[in-house]
Amino acid sequence: VSWTVLLGLAVATLAVKAAGPLLLARHSLAPSVQRIVQSMPLAIYPTLVASATMPGGNGTGTLTERLVPAVLVLGLLIAVRRRNIFAVAMLAGAVATALIRLAGA
Amino acid sequence: MAEVADAAVGPVPSAGTGHQSSASGIFLMTAAVALFGCAYGADAYASGQGLLKPVLASALINGGASQIAASGVLRTGGPAVAAILVGLALNLRFLALGIVISPSLPHGRATRLLSSQLVSDLPVGVAIGERLSHRWRIFLITGALLWGAWVGGTLLGAAAGRMFNVAAIGANGAITASFISLTVDQVSGWRAAGIAAVAFTVTALLLPFTPGAAVLAGAAAGLAADRLAIPRPGEVA
Numbered sequence: 001v002s003w004t005v006l007l008g009l010a011v012a013t014l015a016v017k018a019a020g021p022l023l024l025a026r027h028s029l030a031p032s033v034q035r036i037v038q039s040m041p042l043a044i045y046p047t048l049v050a051s052a053t054m055p056g057g058n059g060t061g062t063l064t065e066r067l068v069p070a071v072l073v074l075g076l077l078i079a080v081r082r083r084n085i086f087a088v089a090m091l092a093g094a095v096a097t098a099l100i101r102l103a104g105a
Numbered sequence: 106m107a108e109v110a111d112a113a114v115g116p117v118p119s120a121g122t123g124h125q126s127s128a129s130g131i132f133l134m135t136a137a138v139a140l141f142g143c144a145y146g147a148d149a150y151a152s153g154q155g156l157l158k159p160v161l162a163s164a165l166i167n168g169g170a171s172q173i174a175a176s177g178v179l180r181t182g183g184p185a186v187a188a189i190l191v192g193l194a195l196n197l198r199f200l201a202l203g204i205v206i207s208p209s210l211p212h213g214r215a216t217r218l219l220s221s222q223l224v225s226d227l228p229v230g231v232a233i234g235e236r237l238s239h240r241w242r243i244f245l246i247t248g249a250l251l252w253g254a255w256v257g258g259t260l261l262g263a264a265a266g267r268m269f270n271v272a273a274i275g276a277n278g279a280i281t282a283s284f285i286s287l288t289v290d291q292v293s294g295w296r297a298a299g300i301a302a303v304a305f306t307v308t309a310l311l312l313p314f315t316p317g318a319a320v321l322a323g324a325a326a327g328l329a330a331d332r333l334a335i336p337r338p339g340e341v342a
């Protein structure tokens with residue numbers, strides 16, 4: 001990140017976090033706005049997965065090295081269907097990536 | 106308001122069920138956040154950001170996905186404005202979380218301003234699973250612990266990246282995995298899966314042509330799909 005982006009994002013994020021407790025303590029957001037805010041994570045996280053794994057994105061290493069661990073982790077998460085395995089999923093992703101790299105695929 | 110809270114803390118692993126505010130639950134969370142921080146710090150160092158920038162970003166922004174996304178946009182050649190917008194779009198959910206925790210914070214503007222900076226997916230998720238009288242304390246403890254783990258993890262990862270090649274231990278694979286878990290946590294049913302698929306596909310299709318705008322366009326397509334798709338009966342909209 002450049003300093004512009006770092007400071008710009010920091011100031012914007014600090015403002016977003018403070019807005020609720022400081023300004024909106026006695027009001028709630030309009031339902032239509034609430035809905036959009038609620039949907040944002042669902043719309044955003046998949047785009048980050050895409051840019052980390054697909055050609056042209058910001059992922060490093062070969063396509064195999066990016067895609068195979070991603071598919072494995074997704075399979076693991078769907079198969080286990082428990083929500084507290086964040087750490088396990090990350091370890092699995094790291095191990096799979098390291099192994100594929102080691103194998104030179 | 107409870108509904109807003111549940112939806113807003115969607116990316117949190119099983120947030121709001123109350124029981125994970127046990128000491129072991131918070132310990133596991135702290136460990137996961139520290140690990141995520143390590144992966145981010147290592148990855149940031151490997152991409153030439155040095156040690157100070159990622160650590161400062163973690164301390165001030167305290168929003169992992171947005172920090173990684175912003176540097177991702179820059180790395181793929183996007184302009185600074187796009188990087189800030191993508192990061193900010195990811196952090197807009199903190200607005201909802203700030204509103205959720207707001208009634209539990211003590212009066213006094215300075216205290217409220219300072220504690221609002223601990224607002225993040227997990228601390229709010231844990232706190233709202235507690236009785237009203239305990240929320241402030243639990244929010245403060247969890248928030249401070251996880252902030253420390255995130256910043257400390259970033260420092261550790263960046264320092265480790267200085268000593269050896271972290272790509273060899275799959276740091277980027279861990280980050281991708283964290284995005285996949287966050288996505289899966291958001292997906293409850295076929296409708297949500299469809300929206301996620303739209304966001305993913307649009308991004309993937311645009312990446313080779315306009316990498317800087319691909320993430321924004323993908324997210325916009327996901328939001329549009331969310332507005333257009335009619336929720337099925339019994340499915341969470």
